[in-house]
Amino acid sequence: GAVVSQHPSWVICKSGTSVKIECRSLDFQATTMFWYRQFPKQSLMLMATSNEGSKATYEQGVEKDKFLINHASLTLSTLTVTSAHPEDSSFYICSASMPSGGAVTDTQYFGPGTRLTVL
Amino acid sequence: DQQVKQNSPSLSVQEGRISILNCDYTNSMFDYFLWYKKYPAEGPTFLISISSIKDKNEDGRFTVFLNKSAKHLSLHIVPSQPGDSAVYFCAASAKGGSEKLVFGKGTKLTVNP
Numbered sequence: 587g588a589v590v591s592q593h594p595s596w597v598i599c600k601s602g603t604s605v606k607i608e609c610r611s612l613d614f615q616a617t618t619m620f621w622y623r624q625f626p627k628q629s630l631m632l633m634a635t636s637n638e639g640s641k642a643t644y645e646q647g648v649e650k651d652k653f654l655i656n657h658a659s660l661t662l663s664t665l666t667v668t669s670a671h672p673e674d675s676s677f678y679i680c681s682a683s684m685p686s687g688g689a690v691t692d693t694q695y696f697g698p699g700t701r702l703t704v705l
Numbered sequence: 706d707q708q709v710k711q712n713s714p715s716l717s718v719q720e721g722r723i724s725i726l727n728c729d730y731t732n733s734m735f736d737y738f739l740w741y742k743k744y745p746a747e748g749p750t751f752l753i754s755i756s757s758i759k760d761k762n763e764d765g766r767f768t769v770f771l772n773k774s775a776k777h778l779s780l781h782i783v784p785s786q787p788g789d790s791a792v793y794f795c796a797a798s799a800k801g802g803s804e805k806l807v808f809g810k811g812t813k814l815t816v817n818p
Contacts (some may be wrong), residue, residue, distance in 0.1 A: 589747070620805075629709075629794065629808040630749070645805075679748050694806065696741075696748030 589613055590682045592697035597608055599670055607665045607700045609680030612670035616682035620694060621653070624677045636663055670704045677701055708732045709797050711809035718816050724782040726812050728795030731776065735797040739806070740769060740780045743792045752793075753780070785816045 598604050609619060618637050622630040634655050636642040642655035652674075654666040659677040663682075667674055679696040710729045718724045723737045728738075736757035741749035751777045755762040755778070760774050783791055795809040 592748075595746075627714075627810070629810045631808075632805050633803065677746075681748070693751055693754075694753065698748045699746065701746065 588684055588693075590680065590695045590697040592680055592700050594700060595698060596679070596701040596703075598703045601671055602669055604666055604668045605670055605702060606680055607667075607680075607702075609636045609665070609682070609697050611641045611661045611682040611684075611695070614682075614684050616684065617660075619657060619663040620681045620682040620683070621655060621663075621665050622679045622681065624679060624699075630679060633665075640688065645652075646664045667702065673703055675704045707809075709795055709807050709809040710799050711793075711795055711798060713812050714810070715813040715815070718785045718814065719818050720787055720816055721784045723818065724780075724784075724785045724789065724814055726780040726793050726814065728778045728780075728809055729776055730778075730797050731798070732799070732807075733797040735807075736800070737798045738769070738771060738778050739796045739798075740767075741796060741808075742789075743793040743811070744817075749794055756772075767807070782814075785814075787816045787818050790814055790816050 591610045593608045621633045624630045631661045633648045634642045636655050636657040638657050638660050644650045657663045679699040681696045708731050739754040740752040743749040753764050753767045753769050755771050759769050771778045792813045793812040794811045796806040798804050798806050
């Protein structure tokens with residue numbers, strides 16, 4: 587159980603175009619979804635936190651107009667990279683938080699990630 | 706300012722031996738710690754966690770030790786298996802885990818047959 591999928595797994599696009607990445611929790615309803623970015627040999631950096639039906643909370647330094655997050659349902663969140671540039675090339679990973687039913691914390695389950703390359 | 710540090714970028718261990726991965730943190734507000742395992746081009750997989758009210762948590766071959774005074778935690782894998790070869794990330798959170806996760810840079814573990 588607790589499977590999170592991402593689509594697409596990799597995408598190549600031209601500079602200036604927009605790219606949408608989907609994140610789905612397949613067998614549970616996620617209270618919260620998170621979007622991370624990972625550069626080579628670096629740690630995962632949290633970009634934003636989104637709760638279903640409300641605006642995403644962005645981390646400092648992340649442009650909300652460039653990285654649009656829509657959390658339409660308890661099982662789907664999308665990240666749209668608008669007007670992508672080569673410096674946006676990275677590995678984007680989502681996670682979904684599974685309600686723990688009173689335990690200390692809601693465990694995050696991660697998707698397989700999306701490799702974005704902007705030419 | 707890196708709040709979670711994994712100072713060893715890589716570790717090589719013989720099959721059957723113990724693997725010890727280390728993690729240090731600087732933020733005294735962190736009270737919940739997790740270890741994730743990650744294969745190339747895949748998302749991290751949750752391994753084991755520990756709350757600051759404990760100093761040890763065990764799950765099969767995996768044991769996490771927490772030394773709050775030293776702000777240090779470690780993951781022990783015994784016995785190590787070739788399938789354990791992956792990058793291991795340490796992560797920390799505050800307020801019982803309800804705050805965002807802060808990740809270290811990871812340690813690449815190679816278990817040699």
